Amino acid sequence: MIRQSKKDAILELKNTGMSLRKIARTLKVSRNTITKILKDPDEAAPHRESRHEEHVPLIRDLFKECKGNAVRVAEELESRHQITIPYQSLTWIMRKHEIRKRKKRRAGQYHFKPGQEMQHDTSPHQVTIDGKKVSAQCASLTLAFSRKLFIQYYPRFTRFECKVFLSKAFDFMDGVCSRCIVDNTSVIVAGGTGPDALIAPEMKYFADMYQTRVCGPCRRRCQSKCPRGKAFSFCGK
Structure with missing residues (x-):
């Protein structure tokens, strides 16, 4: 026993x-x-x-x-x-006494091939700099197959910082995957949500620089990778 x-x-x-x-x-x-x-x-x-x-x-x-x-x-x-x-x-x-809530088990699994997908997300963090706690945006890019990760912190995260971050992340990864899942953020989206979302024109131009194009909303609901439950994808041409 x-x-x-x-x-x-x-x-x-x-x-x-x-x-x-x-x-x-x-x-x-x-x-x-x-x-x-x-x-x-x-x-x-x-x-x-x-x-x-x-x-x-x-x-x-x-x-x-x-x-x-x-x-x-x-x-x-x-x-x-x-x-x-x-x-x-x-x-x-x-x-x-239910002080610590039990983690929900994932309902399913996703299987990715090398170079098939990468995931970009941002989240606010409290970081300590020179002994002081400050708010910062943590930007991340993860390769779905290998889980290779690149992160950087920014005091703010606009479309300019987004393009700077993704450029550095793509250089770090030494390439791009055929698809990039991102959360439904106003940094990428100019207006609307879900199927009605409009991708910002400058982000479309940015995607063209890397031989990719911005597609409609991703049909795969990747709750573990995209906490908000809505995703958009940069798909390879």
Whole structure:
């Protein structure tokens, strides 16, 4: 019978993105057993009580303060409140009281050939520069097949910065893929959304420089790659 501590470890390692093969090798458990535990984690973790559950309100507050980092929560509990809770017990409490939301499993998979697709996205980040926290836009370009990644930070991200970034990214990748999926951003889109979106003329001209053309909305809803759920593609001529 698998001990509860090992079941908790399996769930935690899977949440970090570790493969079943690596989890099995690390914990010395068969992949069939791991699959059963992951299929029904509630059944895998029987109902029980913990003497640390009296600290749930404090754990909940620290979880928000530490931005969801359970390791930091454990450190803050010990350093600031002199409360020592084993990490596995802490994560079990978080799951039981729904402090940490379970990650949704992906519904399907996409398979890409080399050179078939790359993905461009932007997201706001808080970065520390010279000891000060400032807002910056993180621009990224990822090759779908190899997951090779190029990122740069910008204080702002207009169409000018977009063209500068993509030019540098294409140079870094030493070429372009036949298709580039981008989120439904006003930097690329001049107006409208979804099927009615109008691509900015200057972005069409930019695409022509790289022997590509801007197509209509991508029919593939790539939720994991394009968080907003709507995408446009630069398709090879």
